[in-house]
Amino acid sequence: MQTADRSWLFTKKTLFLPLTLFSASVLVMIISLTAKKWSTLDQGEISNEMSLYRCKNCVNYLKDWSWKCFSDYCYYDDSSSGNCIAYNNGSKASFFYFSFEIIAIISGLMVVEKIILVIFDKNYGGKIILCLLAAFMLIAHVMAIYIWSVLNDANWYKSNEECSIEKPCVYAENGPFLAFANIFICSFAFISLMILIWKQRENISNSEPLARYIWFIRVELLLIIVGLLFFILFLIVIFTVYHEEWVERHTKDNLWRGGLSSCVACEPKIPDFDWECLVARECFVSPSSKSCKLYSHMFNAYKLYIFFDGLALLCSVFFIQTYIYFLNRKIYGSAYMTYIYAILLSVFHITATVLWFMESDVALDSHCNKKKIKPHKHIFTCSRLGPHLLMVSNFFSIFMTALYCYIFYKRNYDYKSIIKLQESQEQGISKFHEKSRIEDFKNNTILSD
Structure with a gap:
């Protein structure tokens, strides 16, 4: 049966x-x-x-x-x-x-x-x-x-x-x-x-004989440097997000400081009140007040930053996959994925930073000296440590992405050059053998005559 x-x-x-x-x-x-x-x-x-x-x-x-x-x-x-x-x-x-x-x-x-x-x-x-x-x-x-x-x-x-x-x-x-x-x-x-x-055939690529040196430095060492840059970038972003000093505001009566998501001294009862809560209350009481505009801008800046940096975090997870395989001389998925994830990681992180500065409308003055700051559209507001660390993290991000993509390009390019050289050598050898065979045939014909 x-x-x-x-x-x-x-x-x-x-x-x-x-x-x-x-x-x-x-x-x-x-x-x-x-x-x-x-x-x-x-x-x-x-x-x-x-x-x-x-x-x-x-x-x-x-x-x-x-x-x-x-x-x-x-x-x-x-x-x-x-x-x-x-x-x-x-x-x-x-x-x-x-x-x-x-x-x-x-x-x-x-x-x-x-x-x-x-x-x-x-x-x-x-x-x-x-x-x-x-x-x-x-x-x-x-x-x-x-x-x-x-x-x-x-x-x-x-x-x-x-x-x-x-x-x-x-x-x-x-x-x-x-x-x-x-x-x-x-x-x-x-x-x-x-x-x-479970019964699908696995397509696990073997290690490829790619280039070993770039700029007279071993490729593995350069990739370790990329990994360290990514780790430093991750630590800076985490520290920055949870750091309490992002903005500072001078008024005639007081001075307050705020973080990415909350204000430290905007609410007398609560030492750390979220921008979201302040927006809802202040804009209900007085929609046209300066405080309402300030809290709205800070809350919108927070939402934009979290959204785009969340996308950067998502891309970083996929980037780590390609990085680990690349470190082991293998290509994960498609070669284009290696470029795409690394580039998107930096693009989203930079976008998050730019949009935060645009929406919050803060001045880049770490001392927040009122004499040095010109009046802005809404209020006197300037940045503290958080945004400055954010800008530093962008430089790490750009350098890491550029170095990683260049290493991948050179490594892949050199590998293709080796393949082309091997193919040209094989073609040259085959042409030489063909030419030798024709010459031998002609010589044999002359001798027979």
Whole structure:
């Protein structure tokens, strides 16, 4: 009795199934992050609808306040109250969910990239790494939902529990249910990938005999220098983002300083209040005030910087892949990917810096001497250490990218030169043999005559 031929299951066309599922899962994760209704905070007589980040039906300026705004304001007012504890838990839950979900999204994008490379028969790093990334994506997504639910002590269904301001209740709404349903999509994608990828032929390129020296320096040493530059760049950016001194403002009455995301002394009660919270309150009270314009510009600058530097972080993850393979004398995926990821990393980081300066409209004066600063459109504002470190990081980024791309170009160029030389030598040898054969034939013909 003949068995059915199932070889079609393990062709590259069938990989479009896990590719579609992983792409859909990543898309659902992004949609869940922007869901308008994540939870309901029931405080008895008051019931607030909350997104993952902020209140949706609060009154006045509170409707634009985030969990963190409520938490910070409550902490310095009455930190032991029930609703304050709920705000604090909600702030932590949204932060951890967002962090783990971003990790899951990046892992998912890496899986999608590798599946595409498998379909096009390119070097993708191997089955084990691909499956581990898929598993890591699933675990990070499950952890995000679990931590959000535990920290909020969320109820996934309506109960008869009495809720009050002293003991508020958190009920899961659309966002968490969408994220929970995505577990099944992600799980099915992982299982289908495990089944279909395991019998696929791996295209793992061997080490190539590329050039060993550039500028009389070993290529490996130059690549280590690139790695050190990237590490220094990463440390500078991390330190800069969390540094508290980005801007400083002189007025007739006082002096305050602020960081990338918050102001140190803008709110008397709260020593570190987010620009987001200040914008919502100040612009509701007085939309045309200088403070409203200042906070709006600082908050918009913060959003632009985080968005574009987030894209730079995403590109850096993919850049590390190409760098590790290049360090081992292999080409990951396509040669163009090596250039693209490195260049995009610098482009997004530089764009983030430029847009922050344009939107915040600060003066480049580290001492913030009012006599040296000319009036700006909005207020007297000047930069502190943060933006200066940011500019330094851009020089590291540009130099690192230029050096890396040049090394790759020369290494690849020299390799192509070697191949062309070998081909020309082989052609010359074959022509020489052909010419010798013709001469021998002529000589033999003359002798026979």
